[in-house]
Structures are given as structure tokens and as C-alpha cells.
Amino acid sequence: MNATLLILGGTAEAFELAERMVEKPNLRVLSSLAGRTNAPRLPPGQIRIGGFGGASGLSEFLRTERIDAVVDATHPFASRMGWNADRACTAMSTPLLRLERPAWQRQKADRWDEVGSWDEAAERLRRHASRAFLALGRLDLDAFAELDGIWCLIRSVERPDLPPGLAQSTLVSSRGPFTLEGDLALLREHRIDTIACKNSGGPIGYAKIEAARQLGLRVVMRQRPPRPDLPMVMSVAEAVAWVDRVLSD
Ligand SMILES: NC(=O)c1ccc[n+]([C@@H]2O[C@H](COP(=O)([O-])OP(=O)(O)OC[C@H]3O[C@@H](n4cnc5c(N)ncnc54)[C@H](OP(=O)(O)O)[C@@H]3O)[C@@H](O)[C@H]2O)c1
Missing domain, CATH: 3.40.50.720 (NAD(P)-binding Rossmann-like Domain)
Structure with missing residues (x-):
């Protein structure tokens, strides 16, 4: 051909x-x-x-x-x-x-809160979270600009320009792949109670989902468009x- x-x-x-x-x-x-x-x-x-x-x-x-x-x-x-x-x-x-x-499939022990938009995800965080891990792309952060007193850990591939409401957040820059041990340690170290992420599927970002399951944490999971x-x-x-x-x- x-x-x-x-x-x-x-x-x-x-x-x-x-x-x-x-x-x-x-x-x-x-x-x-x-x-x-x-x-x-x-x-x-x-x-x-x-x-x-x-x-x-x-x-x-x-x-x-x-x-x-x-x-x-x-x-x-x-x-x-x-x-x-x-x-x-x-x-x-x-x-x-x-x-x-x-896509990743919810397992029995998972505490997923599935949402269709980042605005909805931010609303769920405002309602339920006090220490959140935002495992999002840097271009997705704008919807989380007004989290009113929720402490945030942000992980993205490249250093993001943080909206003013997230200026006090702690940043971790990493491309992955991430390990279960590494993500368990990260979530414990920062006393995270809720993770916000998207249902990307695949192995690279799955460690945080397994870690959340083991630690019994809530995951606000954005569904695919x-x-x-x-x-x-x-x-x-x-x-x-x-x-x-x-x-x-
Ligand atoms: N969104 C994510 O979470 C994510 C995560 C990892 C990797 N990526 C990769 O990052 C790229 C951009 O993602 P996005 O969410 O911004 O895409 P998007 O919202 O679907 O696309 C926005 C615009 O970016 C341009 N574009 C997107 N993918 C392109 C490609 N492969 N080649 C040339 N132009 C492209 C197009 O511009 P024009 O209209 O001018 O053609 C498109 O209209 C994609 O290639 C995607 O695979 C995205």
C-alpha cells in the first residue's frame, strides 16, 4: 500500500x-x-x-x-x-x-462520587472535603478557584498557573507512572480525605484509585465527556x- x-x-x-x-x-x-x-x-x-x-x-x-x-x-x-x-x-x-x-470500573470497596463537570466536582468538594488531592491537568484547575478554606494538594505534569483561590496549595509536579506505595505515602503524609480526578483509565494514574480504596477515601470522579x-x-x-x-x- x-x-x-x-x-x-x-x-x-x-x-x-x-x-x-x-x-x-x-x-x-x-x-x-x-x-x-x-x-x-x-x-x-x-x-x-x-x-x-x-x-x-x-x-x-x-x-x-x-x-x-x-x-x-x-x-x-x-x-x-x-x-x-x-x-x-x-x-x-x-x-x-x-x-x-x-474507563476504570468502580470496585466494591470504592467510594466514588461520579460527576459530569468540574463545577459539579468543586461543589462536592465544598460539601464533603477538608483536605483534597486535585489530580487534574493544569488546565482543569479554574473551576476549583473558590474552595473556601479547603486545603489542596495539586499534582500535574507541568507547573500550573494557580487561580488565586488555590494560591496556598501544595504542588507536586510529576508525569507518572505512579506507584501504590508512593500514592499511599503521599495521601497519608498530607492527610487527604478526598481525591478529585477524571476517569482517564489505563495504568498510569490508577495507583491513586487503589490507594483511595485501601484508605477508604472519597473519590470525586469526573466521567468521560x-x-x-x-x-x-x-x-x-x-x-x-x-x-x-x-x-x-
Ligand atoms: N484533556 C486531557 O485530560 C489530556 C490528558 C493527557 C493528554 N492530553 C492530550 O493533550 C492534547 C490536548 O488535549 P485537550 O483536552 O486540550 O484537547 P481538546 O479539548 O479535545 O482539543 C482542543 C483543541 O486542541 C487542538 N488539539 C487537540 N488535540 C490535538 C492533536 N492531537 N493534534 C492537533 N491539535 C490538537 C485542537 O485545536 P484546533 O481546533 O485548532 O485543531 C482542538 O480543537 C490532546 O492531544 C490529548 O490527547 C489531554
Whole structure:
């Protein structure tokens, strides 16, 4: 096949898919990153960085780069990109697959409080928490600006600009993966009673969920945002099989 695959990336799954696809003969593999982090881990193959300029910008990109298939392997919470990809690929009749890691499932001993927005999560913290661990992206913190006297520990990949209400928080910068022992120690050290996080799924952030279960802590868990109705797979192997099938048609 002489073809070009576009991978919308920014996740471990997108990285692994690029690694697998560059081994295919006569396939150009182009990975796209949003450019949010300063030193991203770059997958093999060609790379482009930065937004496309909405669905119309992506349509134009698909046309000029002669893209034959797209895999949206962005993070489960990167939904705007997913909706744009759906519109652009529909407009250009380009096959599109969603690759999304499974969500974490609540276990018997978990004390999850599932919410649909960060505003709702902040409200739950105001009602129930006194010492909270905000395990969120730095761009998600604005909704937690008015927590009124709740002490916060914040962990994010890069140092965030804190909204005024969180200025007194303690910061931990780390990309993970995190360990159960490490997260148990962190939660105990800071006497955390509630964790706020998103249901990212996957192994990298799961230690805090296990640690909360062991310590009996409440977890305010943001559910995943809605997505377009698309063919979807949950593993890289299934995505490889889809690309092989679509490009050999
Ligand atoms: N949200 C999270 O919790 C999270 C966690 C880990 C990693 N990430 C990664 O970080 C990136 C941004 O996440 P987000 O939540 O800000 O996304 P988003 O809300 O879905 O997207 C916002 C805008 O960022 C641009 N964009 C997003 N992903 C892109 C990609 N792979 N390549 C080129 N442009 C992209 C698009 O800009 P234009 O409209 O200009 O095209 C999009 O409209 C994603 O690649 C995602 O996989 C996100």
C-alpha cells in the first residue's frame, strides 16, 4: 500500500500505534500533537505540532496531506478534537477510528462520587472535603478557584498557573507512572480525605484509585465527556487491524 495514516495523538496508545505502524512498508505515518507540553515524548514517524484550526482546518489538512485514514487516539477527555475529527473526516469521506482506553470500573470497596463537570466536582468538594488531592491537568484547575478554606494538594505534569483561590496549595509536579506505595505515602503524609480526578483509565494514574480504596477515601470522579458515534476500539492491536483492513480495501 502507498498510503498516509494520520494519528491524532498525545497519549501512550497513540505513541504505541505509531511505533507499530512505522514498521509497515509503504505507509507514511504522521502523528499530530496539540503542543500543550513543553517536552513531549515524540513517537517515530513524521510529527506535526499544534491545532489545525477547527474542523475546517483539519479538512484542509486531510486534503493537502492526502490522508487516507485517521485514528483519533487522543485522551478520553480531549473531546473537542474528537468532534472536529468526526466533522472533518465526514466532509472528506476519510475513514476515522476512535482508539480509547477502557474507563476504570468502580470496585466494591470504592467510594466514588461520579460527576459530569468540574463545577459539579468543586461543589462536592465544598460539601464533603477538608483536605483534597486535585489530580487534574493544569488546565482543569479554574473551576476549583473558590474552595473556601479547603486545603489542596495539586499534582500535574507541568507547573500550573494557580487561580488565586488555590494560591496556598501544595504542588507536586510529576508525569507518572505512579506507584501504590508512593500514592499511599503521599495521601497519608498530607492527610487527604478526598481525591478529585477524571476517569482517564489505563495504568498510569490508577495507583491513586487503589490507594483511595485501601484508605477508604472519597473519590470525586469526573466521567468521560460524550463523543461522536464512531467505530471504536480499546486496544492498539485492534487499531492496527482496522488500519490494515481500511487501507487494503
Ligand atoms: N484533556 C486531557 O485530560 C489530556 C490528558 C493527557 C493528554 N492530553 C492530550 O493533550 C492534547 C490536548 O488535549 P485537550 O483536552 O486540550 O484537547 P481538546 O479539548 O479535545 O482539543 C482542543 C483543541 O486542541 C487542538 N488539539 C487537540 N488535540 C490535538 C492533536 N492531537 N493534534 C492537533 N491539535 C490538537 C485542537 O485545536 P484546533 O481546533 O485548532 O485543531 C482542538 O480543537 C490532546 O492531544 C490529548 O490527547 C489531554
